[in-house]
Amino acid sequence: MPTQTAAQRRAQARDAYDAFLAECPSRQLLDRISDKWVALILAALGRDGPDRNAEPRVMRYSELSRRLAGVSQKMLAQTLRSLERDGLVTRTVTPSVPVTVTYGLTDLGQSLHQLMYGMKLWAEAHMDEVHANRERYDAAADR
Amino acid sequence: MPTQTAAQRRAQARDAYDAFLAECPSRQLLDRISDKWVALILAALGRDGPDRNAEPRVMRYSELSRRLAGVSQKMLAQTLRSLERDGLVTRTVTPSVPVTVTYGLTDLGQSLHQLMYGMKLWAEAHMDEVHANRERYDAAADR
DNA sequence: CGGAATCCTAACCGATACTG
DNA sequence: CAGTATCGGTTAGGATTCCG
Numbered sequence: 001m002p003t004q005t006a007a008q009r010r011a012q013a014r015d016a017y018d019a020f021l022a023e024c025p026s027r028q029l030l031d032r033i034s035d036k037w038v039a040l041i042l043a044a045l046g047r048d049g050p051d052r053n054a055e056p057r058v059m060r061y062s063e064l065s066r067r068l069a070g071v072s073q074k075m076l077a078q079t080l081r082s083l084e085r086d087g088l089v090t091r092t093v094t095p096s097v098p099v100t101v102t103y104g105l106t107d108l109g110q111s112l113h114q115l116m117y118g119m120k121l122w123a124e125a126h127m128d129e130v131h132a133n134r135e136r137y138d139a140a141a142d143r
Numbered sequence: 144m145p146t147q148t149a150a151q152r153r154a155q156a157r158d159a160y161d162a163f164l165a166e167c168p169s170r171q172l173l174d175r176i177s178d179k180w181v182a183l184i185l186a187a188l189g190r191d192g193p194d195r196n197a198e199p200r201v202m203r204y205s206e207l208s209r210r211l212a213g214v215s216q217k218m219l220a221q222t223l224r225s226l227e228r229d230g231l232v233t234r235t236v237t238p239s240v241p242v243t244v245t246y247g248l249t250d251l252g253q254s255l256h257q258l259m260y261g262m263k264l265w266a267e268a269h270m271d272e273v274h275a276n277r278e279r280y281d282a283a284a285d286r
Numbered sequence: 287c288g289g290a291a292t293c294c295t296a297a298c299c300g301a302t303a304c305t306g
Numbered sequence: 307c308a309g310t311a312t313c314g315g316t317t318a319g320g321a322t323t324c325c326g
Contacts, residue, residue, distance in 0.1 A: 016267075017266075017267040017270050018267065019183070019186075019263045019266050019267055020183065020186075020187065020210055020211060020212060021212050022212040022213030023212075025270050025274065026263075026266045026267040026270045027213075027266075029266040029269075029270055029273060030179060030182060030183070030262060030263060030266040031179040033262065033265075033266065034177055034178055034179040034181070034182045034262070035177055036173060036174040036177040038177070039173060039177045040162070040163065040173070043162075043163075044163065067163055068163060069163060069164050069165040069166075070165030070170075084280070085276065085277055085280040085281075086273045086276055086277060087272065087273060087275075087276030087277075087279075087280075088273075108269060108272060108273075108276075111265070111269070112265060112269075115258060115261050115262055115265060118258050118261075119173060119176065119177070119258055120162045120169075120173060122176075122254070122255060122258060123160075123162050123169045123170075123172040123173040123176065124159075124160040124161065124162055124169040126172075126251060126254075126255075127160050127168050127169045127172055129230065129251060130172055130229045130230060130231075130251075131168065132230075133228065133229055133230030133251075134228055134229060134230075136230075137227070137228040137230075138228075
């Protein structure tokens with residue numbers, strides 16, 4: 001039995017780090033995940049539902065590339081590398097001809113997926129409201 | 144009585160917009176809020192607790208500037224403008240000498256605050272794990 | 287105090303070409 | 307198919323100065 005539960009470790013980490021401080025490592029991590037491609041990749045991968053026993057979703061490179069319309073090869077590859085390095089996504093190479101590469105989420109990545117998918121839903125749900133606010137703001141500026 | 148409930152309108156918006164499409168307005172909105180300064184500002188403002196009746200938190204410009212260590216005047220002012228335009232934050236000018244300006248969240252901003260504050264907590268809670276993953280990844284690359 | 291305006295450079299990022 | 311490498315344009319964003 002561990003001396004600390006997972007919840008206790010998280011609570012301690014919250015005390016130890018403060019993302020409001022520029023030098024804090026967690027600030028750099030927050031900067032890193034506050035990225036549109038990170039948000040879209042993590043939103044695209046992973047299970048959306050609450051079913052913890054569902055098969056993890058895996059996607060091929062080309063599949064991701066198609067799903068995330070407008071992403072360049074470079075940004076997709078680069079962002080995937082960084083997410084793999086951080087332990088958020090898994091990269092699986094199947095040595096067929098031609099080679100097949102699939103990406104999926106680790107448990108850590110899945111925990112962030114919830115938030116990212118939430119952001120995507122928020123953007124879609126409040127688009128109209130934001131658009132109306134912008135028009136009102138711009139109209140007021142003209143006068 | 145409205146012909147649609149708020150929940151129904153949100154559900155319709157989810158169907159109408161898809162942030163995975165490059166041309167979709169919600170994609171631009173997602174890009175906009177996937178920004179480190181947006182995340183930090185929205186995390187700093189707003190009520191953290193579940194108490195809906197608590198006083199909304201307001202902060203002065205200089206107060207925000209100090210809280211968000213490392214932010215330049217330009218980025219802070221620029222990001223606040225854009226958030227005000229989108230209807231996420233309120234800007235209140237008190238014409239004293241010298242002038243006092245306070246920022247707060249609108250209801251719309253408060254709804255996004257939850258997600259942003261969650262991201263900040265996530266970064267702080269999982270910093271150690273991510274750091275360990277990076278070391279493992281880099282060590283493996285050396286061989 | 288709370289900015290706006292200007293200048294300037296570091297980085298991001300897309301397009302293209304090439305590789306296993 | 308799934309990338310890496312290189313180049314060049316755009317832009318983010320910091321430093322500085324000035325203003326109501």
